[in-house]
């Protein structure tokens with residue numbers, strides 16, 4: 096393993112950058128609110144808890160005694176009923192913009208010491224996403240606009256977190272959905288962001304258009320029905336000026352596909368994750384005033400999404416197998432594989448890596464993540480133990 100020189104946080108300069116006392120700064124470090132990254136990224140400190148009005152996942156970057164703050168991506172709240180939610184949340188503006196919500200994982204990209212670095216939602220440097228960012232994004236953007244951070248979704252099948260074949264993407268692509276100022280986290284207005292991204296040929300999430308508040312609920316409903324038919328995820332409804340908070344809304348098919356995944360690994364899935372997806376179906380069904388036939392279809396789809404994957408897991412364990420998830424990564428630089436393995440290990444993820452195969456000058460690695468909790472619990476049931 097390579098060795099990297101230890102970098103310490105310059106507590107005094109950091110305190111002055113964040114406009115707090117040295118003592119408070121020391122406290123943040125001691126209580127591990129701020130935690131250093133590892134290897135060559137020891138000068139990146141991520142917020143593991145919210146503090147000083149700075150969101151969890153934000154990253155403080157130290158270069159010499161110059162600091163910058165890369166803000167975490169803010170939580171987007173969800174509409175349960177489109178009509179009331181649009182009316183209530185956007186009452187001060189005449190029009191909203193509707194963008195596609197793509198299903199992948201959230202990444203922030205910055206230029207650091209001559210290379211692009213991709214930070215995950217929690218503020219870790221992901222070696223796989225960083226290699227992809229370097230490949231997919233024009234570096235000129237970052238040298239010409241050093242004050243900005245690019246936020247987007249990594250989408251596609253060669254994806255170690257959220258693999259999806261629902262888009263016409265061969266491997267993995269990066270879709271920009273936000274550009275924000277360093278330090279303040281202030282977003283660019285939507286059209287300004289889109290034309291800037293366009294200028295550097297970044298791929299972007301689709302913009303369906305701008306709509307009057309009155310017509311928006313109906314328009315979004317039709318967009319969502321279409322998105323659902325394609326198996327895509329949903330939309331994010333935004334203030335074109337990016338002053339008001341955006342809201343998200345998803346298709347029933349996407350809620351159900353989340354449930355399928357959650358129930359396959361039922362013992363590791365959060366109860367809230369499952370429950371909120373069922374509640375969404377109730378509200379959508381009522382708001383869209385569907386007829387009995389459509390309602391029955393929804394019931395069947397919801398029920399199947401819950402029970403079928405679970406049934407498959409239970410059978411799997413009965414046949415002596417373990418419940419597991421499969422992922423694929425595809426890299427150009429072989430070193431990225433070992434970096435990614437180390438990264439997974441550091442995060443405490445129990446993942447098995449296959450030997451790399453060479454395909455089109457790239458290394459392809461399959462990863463298997465055993466769902467230990469679901470496998471063990473299911474086996475215990477087959478052995479006659481009681482649920483609790």
Ligand code: ATP
Pocket residue numbers: 168169170171172194195196197198200201202247248272300331343
């Ligand atoms: P959140 O805390 O934002 O609710 P979550 O993990 O619950 O996060 P999601 O339900 O997937 O996430 O919804 C928000 C996420 O959607 C964002 O963090 C972002 O990664 C993703 N996203 C995809 N497309 C867009 C878009 N067009 N605009 C904004 N975010 C988008």
Ligand code: MG
Pocket residue numbers: 197198199200
């Ligand atoms: Mg998502």
